Amino acid sequence: MATNSTPTKPFKKQPIDTLIHARWIIPVVPEQRLYENCAVAIHDGKIMALLPSREASSRFDTKDEHHLGNQLLIPGLINTHNHAAMSLLRGFADDQPLMTWLEKHIWPAEKQWVSPEFVGDGTRLAIAEMLRSGTTTFSDQYFFPEATAAAARETGIRAQIAFPVIDFPNAWSRNGDDALEKGLALRDDYRSHPRIGLAFAPHAPYTVGDDTLKKIAIYSGELQMPVQMHLHETAGEVERALSETGERPTQRLHRLGLLSPDMLCVHMTAIDDSDIALLQKTGAHIAHCPRSNLKLASGFTPVAKLLDAGINVAIGTDGAASNNGLDMLLEANTAALLAKAVSGQADALPAHQALAMATIHGARALGIDDITGSIEVGKAADLCAVDLSELEQQPLHDPLSQLIYTANGHHVRNVWVAGKLLLKERRLTTLNEEELQQRAGLWRDRIAGRTN
Ligand SMILES: [Zn+2]
Numbered sequence: 001m002a003t004n005s006t007p008t009k010p011f012k013k014q015p016i017d018t019l020i021h022a023r024w025i026i027p028v029v030p031e032q033r034l035y036e037n038c039a040v041a042i043h044d045g046k047i048m049a050l051l052p053s054r055e056a057s058s059r060f061d062t063k064d065e066h067h068l069g070n071q072l073l074i075p076g077l078i079n080t081h082n083h084a085a086m087s088l089l090r091g092f093a094d095d096q097p098l099m100t101w102l103e104k105h106i107w108p109a110e111k112q113w114v115s116p117e118f119v120g121d122g123t124r125l126a127i128a129e130m131l132r133s134g135t136t137t138f139s140d141q142y143f144f145p146e147a148t149a150a151a152a153r154e155t156g157i158r159a160q161i162a163f164p165v166i167d168f169p170n171a172w173s174r175n176g177d178d179a180l181e182k183g184l185a186l187r188d189d190y191r192s193h194p195r196i197g198l199a200f201a202p203h204a205p206y207t208v209g210d211d212t213l214k215k216i217a218i219y220s221g222e223l224q225m226p227v228q229m230h231l232h233e234t235a236g237e238v239e240r241a242l243s244e245t246g247e248r249p250t251q252r253l254h255r256l257g258l259l260s261p262d263m264l265c266v267h268m269t270a271i272d273d274s275d276i277a278l279l280q281k282t283g284a285h286i287a288h289c290p291r292s293n294l295k296l297a298s299g300f301t302p303v304a305k306l307l308d309a310g311i312n313v314a315i316g317t318d319g320a321a322s323n324n325g326l327d328m329l330l331e332a333n334t335a336a337l338l339a340k341a342v343s344g345q346a347d348a349l350p351a352h353q354a355l356a357m358a359t360i361h362g363a364r365a366l367g368i369d370d371i372t373g374s375i376e377v378g379k380a381a382d383l384c385a386v387d388l389s390e391l392e393q394q395p396l397h398d399p400l401s402q403l404i405y406t407a408n409g410h411h412v413r414n415v416w417v418a419g420k421l422l423l424k425e426r427r428l429t430t431l432n433e434e435e436l437q438q439r440a441g442l443w444r445d446r447i448a449g450r451t452n
Contacts, residue, residue: 013061018042018419020066021053022073022385024399028359029374032352034399040073042381045194045418050375070389071413072399074355075374076136076158076382077328078362081228081266081287081316083142084151085114085122087129088443089321098234098296106321110143113447114171119147121439126326127155128431133327133409134384136417139228139264139287139316139366141201143172146186152196155430156422158382160366161186162201162228165216167209176212180219187225195418197368199226199264204233205241205249210256217257226367228264228287229253234298235270250275259284264365266316268306269299276309285312285365288357290334292318303339304348314365315358327409329386332358336404351404381419387411 020042025035027050039056041049049056086106093105119142130138139160140148152159163183165176173179180200187198200216202208208229220227231249232238241249250271253259259282266287268275279286288301306313315335317326332354339349349357363373372382386407393402393411415423422429 014059016041016043016048016060016062018064018066018381018416019056019060019062020068020073020383020385020416021056022068023070024072024388025050025375026072026074026355026400026403027375028075028356029376031356040375040381040383042416042419045381045420047375047377047379047381049377066414068385068414071385071387072403073375073383073385074134074403075359076372076384076415076417077134077332077358078314078366078373079130079135079138079317079326079328079331080264080314080362080365081289081318082126082138082140082326083319083321084126084130084138084140084148084326085119085142085144086319086321087126087326088113088118088122088440088447089319090324092321092447094295094324096296098298099236101296101322109447110171113443114143116144116147118443119144120151121443123148123151124155124431125436125440126320127151127157128428128433128436129320129326130328131155131157131415131423131428131431132412132426133325133329134386134412134415135326135328136382136384136415137362137366137368137372139199141203141228142319143170145172145183149186149190149196153193156195156417156420158195158368158372158380158417160197160199160226160368161190162199162226165200165202165212166207167212168207176208176215180212180215184219187223197226197366199228199366202227202229204230204237205252206237210252213253213256213258220258220260220262224262226262226264227258228266229258230267231265232270232275233267233293238270248275250278254278254282261285262367264314267293267298267301269293269301271302276306276311279306279311280309285314285361287316287365288313288335289316289318289323289331290338291331292322294334294338295324296322300338300342302342303335304343304345307349307353312361312364313357314362325409328358329403329412330408333404333408351400354404355400381416383414383416384412385414387413
C-alpha cells in the first residue's frame with residue numbers, strides 16, 4: 001500500500017575500535033579545560049573525537065567500550081629523563097652526594113653487572129612501574145640501548161632511546177666514535193618504527209670532549225635527531241668547568257653548536273641569568289628532575305623563573321637509583337611544591353602548569369608534540385585514567401587539584417598507548433608480573449653476592 005510519507009534511511013553508526021567514557025577529562029590542550037561526562041573515540045591508535053558521552057554512544061559503534069566511572073582521563077604522562085635499567089639498583093646506595101654516589105657506588109656496580117641481560121630485565125621492571133603509574137612515553141639514557149629499545153618494542157610503551165655517548169671505555173662502547181657508530185646503526189633499525197625514536201645522549205660535560213660534541217651537533221642537525229645531556233647538575237660541576245676552562249658548561253655547548261630546539265638539558269640546577277638568556281635565545285628545553293635533585297642534594301632548578309622566561313620545562317624522574325621511583329604524578333607534585341619553595345611564591349607552578357609539564361611540555365622537549373602529550377583529535381591515543389573515588393581523595397572539589405596534590409601513581413587504573421590497553425584495572429597486559437618479581441629477586445641475589 002502506497003503512503004505519502006518519505007522513507008527515512010536508518011542512521012548507521014560509525015564503526016570504531018574503542019570508546020572511552022570518563023566522568024572527567026582534562027585534555028591539557030586547550031589549556032585549563034575540564035570536560036565532564038565526555039568520551040574519547042579511538043580508531044587505528046589515534047584520537048578521532050572528544051565529545052559528550054551521550055552523543056558518542058549514538059554516533060559510534062564499537063565492541064571495545066569502557067565506562068570509567070569516577071576516573072579522570074588525562075594524556076599519558078611523559079617521563080623525559082630516565083635510566084630505566086637502574087631500577088635494579090633501587091635502594092642499593094642511598095644518602096650520598098652525587099660524585100661519591102657515582103664514583104664509589106654506581107659506576108663500580110655498573111662495571112661489574114651491566115650487560116644486555118641486566119638492561120633488558122631492569123628496563124622491563126621499569127616499564128611495568130611506569131605503566132602502573134600512568135607514564136606512556138619515556139626517554140631513556142643507558143648502556144646497551146638495543147636492549148632498552150627491544151623492551152619498549154615488546155611491551156607497547158612509547159620511547160625515545162637516547163643512546164649514551166661517553167669518551168672513555170664503558171660496558172657498551174670503547175669511545176665516543178664507537179658509541180656514535182653503534183647508536184646510529186640502532187637508529188637505522190628503528191627508522192620506521194611508530195613508537196620508538198632515537199636521540200643522542202652525550203652523558204655530561206665532564207665525560208665528553210669538544211671533538212665528540214661537535215660531531216653530535218653536526219649529526220643532530222643533519223639527521224634532525226634530538227640530543228639530551230646532563231647539564232649543570234650541581235654547582236660543583238659548573239665551578240670545576242669555570243676553573244679548568246673559564247667557560248660555563250652552557251657557554252661551551254653554545255660555542256659547539258649544541259644549544260638549539262633539538263637540545264634537552266637535564267637538571268640545570270646551578271644556573272644564572274646568562275644561562276637563562278642562552279636557553280631563551282636558542283630554544284633549548286629543560287628536563288627538571290626534582291626528586292633526584294633533592295635526594296642527591298644537587299641543588300634547585302629555578303623553575304618559576306624559567307617558565308616566566310618562556311623556556312620549555314618538562315619533568316623527568318631520573319633513574320630509580322637516585323629517586324627511588326618512577327612515579328610521574330609524585331614527580332609533578334614535587335615539582336609544584338619545590339617551585340613554590342624555591343621562588344618564595346605559593347602561586348608559582350599551579351596544578352594546571354604541573355600537569356602540562358608532565359605531558360605536553362614533555363612531548364615538546366622530546367620533539368614529539370605532534371604525536372602525543374594532549375588529548376587532541378589526530379594525536380596518538382596515549383591516555384591515563386586516574387581513580388578519584390578513594391576515601392582519602394574526598395571531598396572532590398576540584399579533580400585537577402586532587403590529581404596533582406593528592407593522587408599518586410597507585411591511583412592510576414587504566415593506561416592506553418596508541419589505543420592499546422596496556423594497564424587494565426591495574427593489571428599489566430603485556431608484562432608478566434610474577435616473572436618480573438622473580439627476575440628482580442635474581443638480580444638482588446647476584447648483586448648481593450649470594451649467587452652468580
Ligand atoms: Zn640522569
